[in-house]
Amino acid sequence: MRGVRVMQRDDGSIAVRNHLFILPAVVCANQVAIDVARRNPQCKYIEHQHGCAQIGADLVQTQRIFSNLAINPNVFASLFVGLGCEGIRTTDLFQAAKSRTIRPIELVMIQGSGGTLSAQAKVEAWVQEQEAAMTVSVAAVEVEWSQLTVGLLYDGSNQEPAPEPVQLFVQSLLGRGLRMVVPDDGPIAGGSSDVFAHIDHGELATVPISVMKSGSHLLETATGLAAAGVHFIIHFARQPHAFGNPLVPLIRFAMEDVVHEKFQDDFDGLLGHGQDVDRALERMQEIVEGRPSVAEELGLDDFALYRIGPTV
Amino acid sequence: MQVLGYRRRDGRVGVRNHVLVLPVSYEVNAIAEHITRAVPEAVTFRNQHGLNQSGADLVQTRRVYEGFATHPNVYAVLLLAWGNEPHDLKGLVEQARRAGKQAELIALETVGGVRGAVREGVRIVRRWTEERAAVERVEVPLSSIILGTECGGSDACSGISGNPALGVVSDLLVEQGGTSILAETTELIGAEHLLADRAATPEVGQRILHIVRRVEENAMKMGVDIRGAQPSPGNMDGGITTIEEKSLGCIYKGGTTPIREVVEYAERPTEKGLVIMDTPGHDIEQITGMVAGGAQIVIFTTGRGTPTGSPIAPCIKVATNSFTFRNMRDNIDFNAGDIIDGEATVEETGRRLFALMLDVLNGKQTKAERLGHREFGIYRVGQSL
Structure with missing residues (x-):
C-alpha cells in the first residue's frame, strides 16, 4: 500500500x-x-x-x-x-x-x-x-500513514453501533496504521489488541488510539481533537453541518443516501454502503494531500470551547 | 428631556437601526459570517451556544435570543438555524414581528445546504439594509432609555474617577425618568449590605443579598476561591488589592438613587430608576445580558483599557486615568482621568459624560462601533450536557 x-x-x-x-x-x-x-x-x-x-x-x-x-x-x-x-x-x-x-x-x-x-x-x-x-x-515527502493522527467525529449517541460502512472505513484506517483520537461519546473504537489510552479533553495524544473526553457538542469536540494534535478530522454525519476547524481539514461523509443526495454540496462523500468505502478512502487521501475539503472550500472555520465551570 | 430615536411598533425606543443576523446555534456561525461579509452594513456575532442545553440554562439562552431579536435597536432580524435546535424558532420570529420588526427564519436543513442558506440570507438582508432608511429618527423622551453600566479592567482609579462620574450619569438619567442597570454580581461581593440598605423595598434588599450569596456558592462548587479570578491579575497590577475594594468602587456606577428592582440575567426591568441585574463579572457576558434586557446603550469604564463592544448597542468607553486615555486612544471615547489629575470634579466630569451619552443616543458613533466590535457571550448557568 x-x-x-x-x-x-x-x-x-x-x-x-x-x-x-x-x-x-x-x-x-x-x-x-x-x-x-x-x-x-x-x-x-x-x-x-x-x-x-x-x-x-x-x-x-x-x-x-x-x-x-x-x-x-x-x-x-x-x-x-x-x-x-x-x-x-x-x-x-x-x-x-x-x-x-x-x-x-x-x-x-x-x-x-x-x-x-x-x-x-x-x-x-x-x-x-x-x-x-x-x-x-x-x-514535500511521502511517509507512512502511521505518521499521521486522525480525529473522529460522529453524529449520534454511543448507544447505537456505527453503520457497517463506517466500521469498515475505520478498520481500514487502523489497518493503515493511522493514529487515532476518538471522542468518548462516540461508538467507534479499535480492536482489543490495540493500544488505548484515555486522555482528557484537548490533551495531547501520544499513543496509537486515544479516547478523549468529548465536549458538550460537536464543535467543542472538534476543537478538543485539534488541541490533541490531530492532522485532520473525519466527521461521520447523519445531518448536514456548516462547521469546520481552522487548523485541521475536516472531512465530512454522509452516513445516509437521502441526506447525501439532498445536501451533496455539503459533504465530501458518502458512506452509505460497503462499496462506498474505497471511494471515501480515496477522497480522504486527496484531501490529506492538499485538495481542500468541502468545509475548507466553503470557509466554515469555527471554534467553540468546552467549559467545565461557571464564569465569575 | 428628549433625544432622537426610532420609535418601534411595540412602543419601545431604539437608538440604532440595525439589521441583525442572529445565529441561534454554533452550527450556523459560518453562514452568518458569509452573509455579513457580503452585506457589511448588517451585524452579527459568533455564537458558541444553542445546542445540548437544558433546564434553566436553556431558558436563559432563549431569553437572550428573545432580547436580541426584539431589541429596539434592531430594525430587522434574520434568524439562522441548523434545524435541530431545542427552541421554538417560529415563535421567536413571531415575537420579533409583533415587536414591529422585519423577521425571517432560514434553517440549513430546509434551505438545502450552506450555499443556499448564504444566497437566501444575502438576498433578504440586502433588501432590509435598503428598506431601513425609510425609518426616521423622531423625538423620544429620555425616560425611554435603559443604560447598561459596566466597569472592566478596573484599576485603583476606577472607584475614584470613572465609576463615580458614571454614577452622576445614572442619577441624571433616573431624574429624567430613565433606567440605569448596575450589574456584575461578583463585583458586588463585600458591598451588598450597602446596596441592600438602599433597596426601595425589603424584598428588593433580600434579593440583593440572595444573588450575591448565590454567586459565592457557585464559585465554591468549583472547589476554588473566587479570589483567583477576582480581582483579576490586571486589576491587581492596576493597584486593586481585594475583591471588597473592587466592589466598593464598582457600585459607584449606579449613582445614589434607591434600587427599585433586581432582575435575572437578560431579563427586562419592569421598573424605572436604578435596577440591579444578576450577571457575572465577565465584561462580555455582562454586556450581552444587559443589552438582551433592553439596554439601548452601554457606558463602560476601564482603568487598564479594554476595547470591547456589542453588536447592537453603542458602548462608550471611559478611561479612569489620563495615561490609559492617551495609551488606548484607538479605543477610548472619554477621559475621566481629569478627576485624578485634579482638573475637574466628579460632578463636572459626570455631566460632560452625560452630554456625550446624549450625542451617542442621537447617533454619534462610538469608537467600538467604528472599529466594528461585536463581542457576544451568554452566561451559562448549567453544565452543557
Missing part, C-alpha cells in the same frame, strides 16, 4: 497543512484577529468569549487547549494576542507554548501596544515576516 504525500518541517514534524495562526487568548482580543485575518485571508484565527473570569479546573483546561492549539502540527507559526489585564495571563500562556516547540511563537499585547489599531499593525508585520519564512521551511 502506498504512503501519503505530506509536508515535513525543518524540525522533522509532519503536517498536512501549513498555517499561520492568530490566537486571541481573551475575548477582548478577538477584533484584532478578525480584522487582520480579513485583510490577510491566508491567516487562520479563532473568535471566542473566554480567557477572563474563569477559575479552577475550567481555567486550566482553557489554558491547555489554547497552548496545544498553538502547536498543532498543521501550524507553522502562532501568535497570541492578549489584552493585558486578562485572567488567563497571556504572557504565561505564550511562554509555556514557546517552551514546547521550536516553531515560531509570538506575542502581541493590546494595552502594551497602545490600542487595537497599533496591535493590528504589529500582528500584520509578523504575518508578512512569517509568510516569507513558512514556504521555505517545508519539504
Whole structure:
C-alpha cells in the first residue's frame, strides 16, 4: 500500500497543512484577529468569549487547549494576542507554548501596544515576516500513514453501533496504521489488541488510539481533537453541518443516501454502503494531500470551547 | 428631556437601526459570517451556544435570543438555524414581528445546504439594509432609555474617577425618568449590605443579598476561591488589592438613587430608576445580558483599557486615568482621568459624560462601533450536557 504525500518541517514534524495562526487568548482580543485575518485571508484565527473570569479546573483546561492549539502540527507559526489585564495571563500562556516547540511563537499585547489599531499593525508585520519564512521551511515527502493522527467525529449517541460502512472505513484506517483520537461519546473504537489510552479533553495524544473526553457538542469536540494534535478530522454525519476547524481539514461523509443526495454540496462523500468505502478512502487521501475539503472550500472555520465551570 | 430615536411598533425606543443576523446555534456561525461579509452594513456575532442545553440554562439562552431579536435597536432580524435546535424558532420570529420588526427564519436543513442558506440570507438582508432608511429618527423622551453600566479592567482609579462620574450619569438619567442597570454580581461581593440598605423595598434588599450569596456558592462548587479570578491579575497590577475594594468602587456606577428592582440575567426591568441585574463579572457576558434586557446603550469604564463592544448597542468607553486615555486612544471615547489629575470634579466630569451619552443616543458613533466590535457571550448557568 502506498504512503501519503505530506509536508515535513525543518524540525522533522509532519503536517498536512501549513498555517499561520492568530490566537486571541481573551475575548477582548478577538477584533484584532478578525480584522487582520480579513485583510490577510491566508491567516487562520479563532473568535471566542473566554480567557477572563474563569477559575479552577475550567481555567486550566482553557489554558491547555489554547497552548496545544498553538502547536498543532498543521501550524507553522502562532501568535497570541492578549489584552493585558486578562485572567488567563497571556504572557504565561505564550511562554509555556514557546517552551514546547521550536516553531515560531509570538506575542502581541493590546494595552502594551497602545490600542487595537497599533496591535493590528504589529500582528500584520509578523504575518508578512512569517509568510516569507513558512514556504521555505517545508519539504514535500511521502511517509507512512502511521505518521499521521486522525480525529473522529460522529453524529449520534454511543448507544447505537456505527453503520457497517463506517466500521469498515475505520478498520481500514487502523489497518493503515493511522493514529487515532476518538471522542468518548462516540461508538467507534479499535480492536482489543490495540493500544488505548484515555486522555482528557484537548490533551495531547501520544499513543496509537486515544479516547478523549468529548465536549458538550460537536464543535467543542472538534476543537478538543485539534488541541490533541490531530492532522485532520473525519466527521461521520447523519445531518448536514456548516462547521469546520481552522487548523485541521475536516472531512465530512454522509452516513445516509437521502441526506447525501439532498445536501451533496455539503459533504465530501458518502458512506452509505460497503462499496462506498474505497471511494471515501480515496477522497480522504486527496484531501490529506492538499485538495481542500468541502468545509475548507466553503470557509466554515469555527471554534467553540468546552467549559467545565461557571464564569465569575 | 428628549433625544432622537426610532420609535418601534411595540412602543419601545431604539437608538440604532440595525439589521441583525442572529445565529441561534454554533452550527450556523459560518453562514452568518458569509452573509455579513457580503452585506457589511448588517451585524452579527459568533455564537458558541444553542445546542445540548437544558433546564434553566436553556431558558436563559432563549431569553437572550428573545432580547436580541426584539431589541429596539434592531430594525430587522434574520434568524439562522441548523434545524435541530431545542427552541421554538417560529415563535421567536413571531415575537420579533409583533415587536414591529422585519423577521425571517432560514434553517440549513430546509434551505438545502450552506450555499443556499448564504444566497437566501444575502438576498433578504440586502433588501432590509435598503428598506431601513425609510425609518426616521423622531423625538423620544429620555425616560425611554435603559443604560447598561459596566466597569472592566478596573484599576485603583476606577472607584475614584470613572465609576463615580458614571454614577452622576445614572442619577441624571433616573431624574429624567430613565433606567440605569448596575450589574456584575461578583463585583458586588463585600458591598451588598450597602446596596441592600438602599433597596426601595425589603424584598428588593433580600434579593440583593440572595444573588450575591448565590454567586459565592457557585464559585465554591468549583472547589476554588473566587479570589483567583477576582480581582483579576490586571486589576491587581492596576493597584486593586481585594475583591471588597473592587466592589466598593464598582457600585459607584449606579449613582445614589434607591434600587427599585433586581432582575435575572437578560431579563427586562419592569421598573424605572436604578435596577440591579444578576450577571457575572465577565465584561462580555455582562454586556450581552444587559443589552438582551433592553439596554439601548452601554457606558463602560476601564482603568487598564479594554476595547470591547456589542453588536447592537453603542458602548462608550471611559478611561479612569489620563495615561490609559492617551495609551488606548484607538479605543477610548472619554477621559475621566481629569478627576485624578485634579482638573475637574466628579460632578463636572459626570455631566460632560452625560452630554456625550446624549450625542451617542442621537447617533454619534462610538469608537467600538467604528472599529466594528461585536463581542457576544451568554452566561451559562448549567453544565452543557
